[in-house]
Amino acid sequence: VTDDVAALVAAAANxxxxxxxxxxxxxxxxxxxxxxxxxxxxxxxxxxAIGVTGAPGAGKSTLTDQLLxxxxxxxxxxxxxxxxxxxxxxxxxxxxxxxxxxxxxxQGHATDERVFIRSMATRGHLGGLSMAVxxxxxxLSAAGFPLVVIETVGVGQMEVEIASAADTTVVVTNxxxxxxxxxxxxxxxxxxxxxxxxxxxxPGVRETRRDLEQMLDLGAPRPWRPRIVETVATVGDGxxxxxxxxxxxxxxxxxxxxxxxxxxxxxxxxLSRALALAxxxxxxxxxxxxxxxxxxxxxxxxxxxPYSAATSLLASS
Amino acid sequence: VTDDVAALVAAAANxxxxxxxxxxxxxxxxxxxxxxxxxxxxxxxxxxAIGVTGAPGAGKSTLTDQLLxxxxxxxxxxxxxxxxxxxxxxxxxxxxxxxxxxxxxxQGHATDERVFIRSMATRGHLGGLSMAVxxxxxxLSAAGFPLVVIETVGVGQMEVEIASAADTTVVVTNxxxxxxxxxxxxxxxxxxxxxxxxxxxxPGVRETRRDLEQMLDLGAPRPWRPRIVETVATVGDGxxxxxxxxxxxxxxxxxxxxxxxxxxxxxxxxLSRALALAxxxxxxxxxxxxxxxxxxxxxxxxxxxPYSAATSLLASS
Numbered sequence: 001v002t003d004d005v006a007a008l009v010a011a012a013a014n015x016x017x018x019x020x021x022x023x024x025x026x027x028x029x030x031x032x033x034x035x036x037x038x039x040x041x042x043x044x045x046x047x048x049a050i051g052v053t054g055a056p057g058a059g060k061s062t063l064t065d066q067l068l069x070x071x072x073x074x075x076x077x078x079x080x081x082x083x084x085x086x087x088x089x090x091x092x093x094x095x096x097x098x099x100x101x102x103x104x105x106x107q108g109h110a111t112d113e114r115v116f117i118r119s120m121a122t123r124g125h126l127g128g129l130s131m132a133v134x135x136x137x138x139x140l141s142a143a144g145f146p147l148v149v150i151e152t153v154g155v156g157q158m159e160v161e162i163a164s165a166a167d168t169t170v171v172v173t174n175x176x177x178x179x180x181x182x183x184x185x186x187x188x189x190x191x192x193x194x195x196x197x198x199x200x201x202x203p204g205v206r207e208t209r210r211d212l213e214q215m216l217d218l219g220a221p222r223p224w225r226p227r228i229v230e231t232v233a234t235v236g237d238g239x240x241x242x243x244x245x246x247x248x249x250x251x252x253x254x255x256x257x258x259x260x261x262x263x264x265x266x267x268x269x270x271l272s273r274a275l276a277l278a279x280x281x282x283x284x285x286x287x288x289x290x291x292x293x294x295x296x297x298x299x300x301x302x303x304x305x306p307y308s309a310a311t312s313l314l315a316s317s
Numbered sequence: 318v319t320d321d322v323a324a325l326v327a328a329a330a331n332x333x334x335x336x337x338x339x340x341x342x343x344x345x346x347x348x349x350x351x352x353x354x355x356x357x358x359x360x361x362x363x364x365x366a367i368g369v370t371g372a373p374g375a376g377k378s379t380l381t382d383q384l385l386x387x388x389x390x391x392x393x394x395x396x397x398x399x400x401x402x403x404x405x406x407x408x409x410x411x412x413x414x415x416x417x418x419x420x421x422x423x424q425g426h427a428t429d430e431r432v433f434i435r436s437m438a439t440r441g442h443l444g445g446l447s448m449a450v451x452x453x454x455x456x457l458s459a460a461g462f463p464l465v466v467i468e469t470v471g472v473g474q475m476e477v478e479i480a481s482a483a484d485t486t487v488v489v490t491n492x493x494x495x496x497x498x499x500x501x502x503x504x505x506x507x508x509x510x511x512x513x514x515x516x517x518x519x520p521g522v523r524e525t526r527r528d529l530e531q532m533l534d535l536g537a538p539r540p541w542r543p544r545i546v547e548t549v550a551t552v553g554d555g556x557x558x559x560x561x562x563x564x565x566x567x568x569x570x571x572x573x574x575x576x577x578x579x580x581x582x583x584x585x586x587x588l589s590r591a592l593a594l595a596x597x598x599x600x601x602x603x604x605x606x607x608x609x610x611x612x613x614x615x616x617x618x619x620x621x622x623p624y625s626a627a628t629s630l631l632a633s634s
Contacts, residue, residue: 035624042622131623267616267623271609271630274623275600278631283596287589299584305359305455306448306584306591307352313588314595 005036012143017116020143024118027135038135041142046263047084049137050246051166053152053159053188058172059198061087063233063242064151068109070243071147084145086136087119088162089153116145131277133165134270160187165266167259168249170242172196173212175204189215192226193249196242200230224252286313322353329460334433337460341435344452355452358459363580364401366454367563368483370469370476370505375489376515378404380550380559381468385426387560388464401462403453404436405479406470433462448594450482451587477504482583484576485566487559489513490529492521506532509543510566513559517547541569603630 005026011019023041026033050067052060064085071080109115120132133150140148150166152159163169171192197208209228216226227245231238253259286292295309304312322343328336340358343350367384369377381402388397426432437449450467457465467483469476480486488509514525526545533543544562548555570576603609612626621629 035622038622038624042616043619045619264613264617267613270623271613271616271626272600272604274627275603275630276597278624278627279596279600280593282631283589283592286592292588296581296584296588299359299588300581302360302362305352305355306587307355307595309588310591310595313592314599 005033005040009037009040009139009142012139015144020116020139021118023139023143024120024136027132027139028120030132034131034135037139041135041138044138044142046137047141047145047148048250049148049150049166049168051150051152051163051169052172053163053169054172054196055174056153058174059233060151060153060172063172063196063198063231063239064149065109066231066233066236066239067149067243067246068112068115069236070239072112072114074243080147082114082116082145083147083149084116084140084143085118085149085151086133086140087117087151087153088133089119089121116140130161131270131273133162134266137165160191163188163191164269167253167262168193168246170194170196170246172198173208174199175202175208189219193224194226194242194245195228197228197230198233200238201232205230223256224249224258282314289313291316322350323357326354326357326456326459329456332461337433337456338435340456340460341437341453344449344456345437347449351448351452354456358452358455361455361459363454364458364462364465365567366465366467366483366485368467368469368480368486369489370480370486371489371513372491373470375491376550377468377470377489380489380513380515380548380556381466382426383548383550383553383556384466384560384563385429385432386553387556389429389431391560397464399431399433399462400464400466401433401457401460402435402466402468403450403457404434404468404470405450406436406438433457447478448587448590450479451583454482477508480505480508481586484570484579485510485563487511487513487563489515490525491516492519492525506536510541511543511559511562512545514545514547515550517555518549522547540573541566541575599631606630608633 005023008019008023008026012023023037026037028034052064052067054060068083068085071083075081109117118136120136137148137150150162152162169191171188171194173195175197195212197205197212209230212228227249229238229242229245231242233239253262291313295304295313298304299306299309322340325336325340325343329340340354343354345351369381369384371377385400385402388400392398426434435453437453454465454467467479469479486508488505488511490512492514512529514522514529526547529545544566546555546559546562548559550556570579608630612621612630615621616623616626
């Protein structure tokens with residue numbers, strides 16, 4: 001398996017989209033295939049990751065599509081020769097490769113060779129998206145993508161966790177009070193580096209901005225105060241400005257040392273999760289191991305209890 | 318702590334309800350206190366456990382109350398000198414000691430010295446009710462209760478799991494189709510040894526019975542075909558008959574060897590859960606241990622990946 005994975009990583013780094021897709025499928029599959037890919041791809045410097053999140057219907061895919069256009073048009077200046085988009089839907093058990101809706105909404109770049117779009121879902125394996133997303137980010141990094149957009153559907157705890165895999169987190173809202181309140185509830189206010197009020201040609205923009213500013217005023221002061229940008233993604237209005245603020249944030253992250261701090265926090269969380277996974281898989285192994293049935297007998301016979309038996313099983317394995 | 322727990326177990330075995338209540342609080346608290354109690358109480362032969370489950374409002378508490386009356390009135394014949402009731406609400410984060418509603422509904426025995434009633438909830442600790450209920454059963458066994466009724470609110474996966482801690486599982490339905498369909502969906506059909514159509518003075522009893530019989534016909538044939546008993550718990554109608562079928566099932570369990578098989582399955586499940594808990598707590602310990610930060614650095618530096626780092630941390634700890 002490792003030889004195969006090494007060949008796939010090499011091919012992906014050489015530009016093979018088929019090889020890259022197979023690496024991402026291995027990550028989605030979980031278990032040994034996922035670990036085999038990680039062993040090779042974590043050697044790379046991570047790509048710069050922009051998280052785009054917000055309620056369904058806020059216009060995230062259209063905005064992402066427009067953002068790709070701006071990023072690629074400035075390829076010379078910002079060194080963005082190609083861009084990958086990971087579409088993540090934590091609520092959907094459906095998997096992968098292509099969610100038609102996303103491709104349609106990103107039709108501006110569906111046939112662009114410099115753009116790689118991939119939907120990810122869990123297939124219900126242990127650890128799920130909390131490890132699959134960072135692992136996919138590393139696989140895309142190893143494949144030579146300098147920029148990855150992680151687009152997440154929905155606003156909930158899971159989205160906040162996925163957003164934490166990004167360097168710059170963009171929270172998309174719409175004119176109207178509901179969205180921003182929802183964002184605050186879900187903890188997105190804490191992780192947002194940048195708010196977009198999309199569909200800004202509709203009424204209520206001023207109120208939404210005021211609402212967001214007030215919520216930011218109420219929160220703890222931060223060295224980088226999240227910016228609020230207005231866009232009309234369907235016609236591309238404000239997208240240049242959005243890209244500019246994203247770049248400003250990137251410069252801030254680099255110069256302040258915050259990028260290194262964030263990536264350290266990320267690596268710590270990933271190692272903790274990998275530990276939990278390894279421990280759980282160890283417990284499963286022991287369940288099938290010699291000595292287990294005898295200890296069941298001992299519990300039944302009243303000579304031990306499940307906790308003491310578990311401790312001795314783990315110690316002796 | 319162990320000395321204190323030993324004193325409490327001894328006092329509980331001597332009839333102290335205060336000591337017993339404190340043991341159950343230790344179990345609810347989880348972690349070390351729960352394990353310390355288990356170490357002493359798993360030496361006992363388990364009490365005979367009747368699970369009573371069904372949708373909210375089906376009349377479980379009233380039925381349990383009546384059942385206690387019948388059981389205690391036959392103390393000489395069936396050797397039931399005292400009975401404990403565990404009220405479990407998996408959906409409620411509220412804890413313990415006394416849920417007023419249960420006590421009120423069981424007012425027939427709220428002041429009866431031979432009856433011990435206790436509500437249990439998780440407090441959100443790892444493992445939760447899946448271990449707390451079997452552990453509480455063993456604590457009540459150690460305190461000398463020959464019979465424990467485990468009453469569960471609601472019909473869902475969690476209820477099925479809790480029901481699996483009982484020797485005889487009674488599923489309470491009401492006249493009308495909805496309940497039995499719900500029971501089938503939740504998997505209660507598979508775990509039920511006995512169906513009660515409570516509130517049998519209302520219309521629809523025949524249809525509900527037919528519905529249940531049909532569902533049982535559709536299922537795999539079982540050596541013990543679940544019985545269907547009609548009751549009107551509020552006035553005590555049919556409760557004697559219910560107790561009789563419970564006793565028949567108990568005799569069947571003993572004579573067929575099914576009781577030993579079920580308790581083995583239970584012990585296996587408990588040991589597996591204890592293993593998962595021990596493994597998870599080991600992972601948490603390692604997160605704070607020496608070497609963890611260096612491995613975070615190694616992941617960041619690209620010399621290892623989270624999975625390999627986790628494996629080496631667990632191996633070296």
